Amino acid sequence: MLYNQGSPFTPYDGGNPSINVLATRQSPLHANISGQPGYSLTGNDLLGVTALYAQYDDGYNNALPTPSDLDLGGQIPSIAPSYFSNSQPQNLPYILNQPE
Numbered sequence: 001m002l003y004n005q006g007s008p009f010t011p012y013d014g015g016n017p018s019i020n021v022l023a024t025r026q027s028p029l030h031a032n033i034s035g036q037p038g039y040s041l042t043g044n045d046l047l048g049v050t051a052l053y054a055q056y057d058d059g060y061n062n063a064l065p066t067p068s069d070l071d072l073g074g075q076i077p078s079i080a081p082s083y084f085s086n087s088q089p090q091n092l093p094y095i096l097n098q099p100e
Contacts, residue, residue, distance in 0.1 A: 011057065022052045043067040
């Protein structure tokens with residue numbers, strides 16, 4: 001019945017919707033195919049990501065979140081803050097600075 005008459009509850013009438021590129025490994029949201037930082041870190045490819053984000057068919061007009069302000073340009077931070085007053089900050093990355 002869904003295939004023949006359709007339904008007001010789905011725009012696909014029993015068919016499969018296309019897969020949004022943002023839900024795949026090719027997504028430019030976090031990094032591009034060559035491994036360079038993507039939109040969420042640097043704002044790169046704003047127009048492309050905005051167009052893909054608008055293709056989500058969830059019934060809402062979702063605003064694209066702004067890129068992170070936490071990106072360090074691909075650099076590893078040198079010291080992690082300490083939240084305990086009696087402890088020293090941890091040198092990073094931890095794997096290279098483990099306690100003896």
